[in-house]
Amino acid sequence: DVKVTQSSRYLVKRTGEKVFLECVQDMDHENMFWYRQDPGLGLRLIYFSYDVKMKEKGDIPEGYSVSREKKERFSLILESASTNQTSMYLCASTADSNQPQHFGDGTRLSIL
Amino acid sequence: DQQVKQNSPSLSVQEGRISILNCDYTNSMFDYFLWYKKYPAEGPTFLISISSIKDKNEDGRFTVFLNKSAKHLSLHIVPSQPGDSAVYFCAAVEGGSSNTGKLIFGQGTTLQVKP
Numbered sequence: 285d286v287k288v289t290q291s292s293r294y295l296v297k298r299t300g301e302k303v304f305l306e307c308v309q310d311m312d313h314e315n316m317f318w319y320r321q322d323p324g325l326g327l328r329l330i331y332f333s334y335d336v337k338m339k340e341k342g343d344i345p346e347g348y349s350v351s352r353e354k355k356e357r358f359s360l361i362l363e364s365a366s367t368n369q370t371s372m373y374l375c376a377s378t379a380d381s382n383q384p385q386h387f388g389d390g391t392r393l394s395i396l
Numbered sequence: 397d398q399q400v401k402q403n404s405p406s407l408s409v410q411e412g413r414i415s416i417l418n419c420d421y422t423n424s425m426f427d428y429f430l431w432y433k434k435y436p437a438e439g440p441t442f443l444i445s446i447s448s449i450k451d452k453n454e455d456g457r458f459t460v461f462l463n464k465s466a467k468h469l470s471l472h473i474v475p476s477q478p479g480d481s482a483v484y485f486c487a488a489v490e491g492g493s494s495n496t497g498k499l500i501f502g503q504g505t506t507l508q509v510k511p
Binding site: 293315317319324325326327328329332342374376378380381382384385386387388389 | 499
């Protein structure tokens with residue numbers, strides 16, 4: 285069974301801090317994704333990656349960057365956290381583009 | 397511009413009855429559609445999918461219907477159970493040369509099944 289693990293379930297940070305959210309998958313999936321979920325907006329794609337060291341912008345990349353140094357790990361970075369980045373962050377992975385994505389349990393991030 | 401829309405934020409049904417969740421889309425290049433279910437404090441879990449070459453896909457109590465001409469899909473749950481109470485997200489993938497595997501999600505519908 286696919287396991288996508290996000291390092292923190294809850295995180296509280298201050299405005300201006302650099303924040304790292306980590307995601308690890310154990311199924312050797314090529315594709316990994318970062319979303320944020322906000323009430324009334326569904327899930328919105330921030331960044332995705334098809335291979336090691338490869339990244340593509342999603343629909344809302346502003347204020348974020350990503351890192352994929354190893355196939356199993358995909359990190360989301362908030363360069364300088366702001367209060368409007370308070371949200372639920374979800375990581376997902378899939379073997380190929382025509383397969384369902386498998387999600388982690390999410391990180392509830394609060395920026396004060 | 398919301399390409400995938402779930403216009404009903406919430407739905408309440410009685411246990412044992414049918415639940416029908418609706419989803420509309422605007423992009424005619426979408427060729428693969430999925431439904432995810434999400435409980436509070438958990439990530440979304442895949443429920444059922446349908447390719448645009450089909451108009452129906454069934455898996456146990458869950459059936460997804462696709463009406464391409466109307467750009468509309470629906471998820472039917474029969475019979476509904478209290479454990480089905482969750483947020484349901486509709487998602488779509490753009491096919492052809494633009495197939496990047498990106499999921500475009502709707503806003504979600506909160507289903508409550510009353511005992």
